[in-house]
Amino acid sequence: MVRLVMILLGVDYLRTRWRAVMTLGLLSIALGGVIFTDALDGSLYFPIVPFVLMMLLEGLATLAVAWTGMGGQRKLRYVKGATFSLSALLVLFGGEHGNFVLSLIFGTLFLVDGALQIISARVVRFRKWRIAMAGGVLEIAIAIFFYQPYPDHYAGTVAYCVAFGLFFGGWNMILLAARVRRMAANPAVDGPNDTATQDDTAPAxxxxxxxxxxxxxxxxxxxxxxxxxxxxxxxxxxxxxxxxxxxxxxxxxxxxxxxxxxxxxxxxxxxxxxxxxxxxxxxxxxxxxxxxxxxxxxxxxxxxxxxxxxxxxxxxxxxxxxxxxxxxxxxxxxxxxxxxxxxxxxxxxxxxxxxxxxxxxxxxxxxxxxxxxxxxxxxxxxxIMTTPELWVAAQVRKRAATxxxxxxxxxxxxxxxxxxxDPRHSGWVKMARIAVATMYRSRQRWRAEEHAAARAQEEAASATAEQRTG
Incomplete structure (x- = not known):
């Protein structure tokens, strides 16, 4: 994801903000450590219910506007909305069984991804394949952590997920800040892109x-x-x-x-x-x-x-x-x-x-x-950090690289x-525009129907008057 952010924003934009990005990364890791430590003893101070309610609201809101997306964007929104809603409902109404099912789901996702990464790295033997295998081993270790009940019997499943998300997000921001700090060109598109001679005839x-x-x-x-x-x-x-x-x-x-x-x-x-x-x-x-x-x-x-x-x-x-x-x-x-x-x-x-x-x-x-x-x-x-397509692009790039x-x-x-x-209108904006357009068309139709009814009444009254005079 670090390389994608560097590509989409460019070095010039990020280099002037590297200190703020570094600070956010350190704060994210620190907050993740606090949440992870808090969940280890089974007595959570982390506000789990408000967080889950926010996650449920986000999931339902995403499902409500998913139909406004285009092609793959629509499918992605449905997947995201369904995942958020299901996870929140498991925590709110599933009790201990819900936390157990959620742990199995997260553990299986990490296990499958880690195993696939190890197997592909072993077969393909691309450059830095050993680093990819180490990453796969780490994912399997996280899967085992989710599977086993120690130390809180699955009570801290959601808190652990939040903590891991903050860990990985913070680490990515630190890497991003460290890489752009002294860059003159973007290594995310290194080599041909930055070493070639400038073509003055190319359009801007x-x-x-x-x-x-x-x-x-x-x-x-x-x-x-x-x-x-x-x-x-x-x-x-x-x-x-x-x-x-x-x-x-x-x-x-x-x-x-x-x-x-x-x-x-x-x-x-x-x-x-x-x-x-x-x-x-x-x-x-x-x-x-x-x-x-x-x-x-x-x-x-x-x-x-x-x-x-x-x-x-x-x-x-x-x-x-x-x-x-x-x-x-x-x-x-x-x-x-x-x-x-x-x-x-x-x-x-x-x-x-x-x-x-x-x-x-x-x-x-x-x-x-x-x-x-x-x-x-x-x-x-x-x-870009709040656009779900960034996560999708990062996962696709990771899979292709391994x-x-x-x-x-x-x-x-x-x-x-x-x-x-090419940014698109958010689902809420698009849905509001469609709703306003629908209301406008309905109002125009109602007016036309009223005018038609009034003309019909006038014609009927005129016909009646002619019959009486005749």
């Missing part, structure tokens, strides 16, 4: 200060486009459906051929990033497991496709598109100028999806600070970042 980033949109860009609107070919959509023959696997990893058709899908990025300025192996990789089940390792022996020559029209005609049209208005064409051009010098392809660590993810991060650097203008103050930071970037993960990542770069 458009100004979107104060802009808030109702939805994605219109088809005729200039925007950065992420093209995704899903494994199922790009399979040569009818695939055998496998839940989750064929969405995020690969699809297997009836002939046993594996399809991993594809991803590309296109800008209105003519940049098209689509990395593909120069020679088709053997994707039979026997060879596929060997090529998963992010090691040098699996590097093969690659090539960049010239443009979307050429690629789509030679293969097929992309199955999904994510479009973003608020991007910096200068940074994207600088990234592409350097990145295309190396055509190495690796199925795990340097593939089509990882290339698109890196280019997308380079293009949207500073997007949140840019959209709120120079006088935004703390508003950009507060907005496994591999796939077209499915790239699609989810691009959708989350599009909602952060």
């Amino acid at each position: 980033a458009p100004s979107f200060a104060g802009a808030v949109w109702d939805g994605p860009p219109a088809p005729d609107e200039a925007a950065l486009t992420v093209h995704v070919w899903t494994p199922v959509g790009s399979a040569k023959s009818q695939p055998r459906r496998q839940l989750i696997v064929d969405r995020y990893i690969a699809a297997v058709d009836r002939n046993g051929t594996i399809s991993t899908g594809h991803a590309a990025l296109e800008s209105p300025e003519g940049v098209y990033i689509s990395l593909y192996p120069a020679v088709e990789i053997d994707r039979s089940p026997n060879e596929f497991s060997r090529t998963l390792r992010a090691t040098r022996e699996n590097d093969v020559p690659g090539l960049f496709q010239p443009d979307y029209e050429t690629e789509s005609k030679a293969w097929c049209a992309s199955t999904h598109r994510v479009r973003i208005r608020n991007y910096d064409p200068v940074r994207l051009a600088r990234f592409w100028q350097e990145y295309r010098r190396d055509t190495t392809y690796n199925l795990t660590y340097r593939n089509c999806s990882s290339s698109v993810a890196r280019a997308l991060e380079a293009a949207i650097e500073g997007a949140s600070a840019r959209v709120w203008g120079k006088g935004g103050g703390w508003k950009p930071l507060v907005r 496994m591999a970037w796939t077209p499915g993960l790239t699609l989810d990542y691009a959708r989350a970042l599009s909602m952060l770069a």
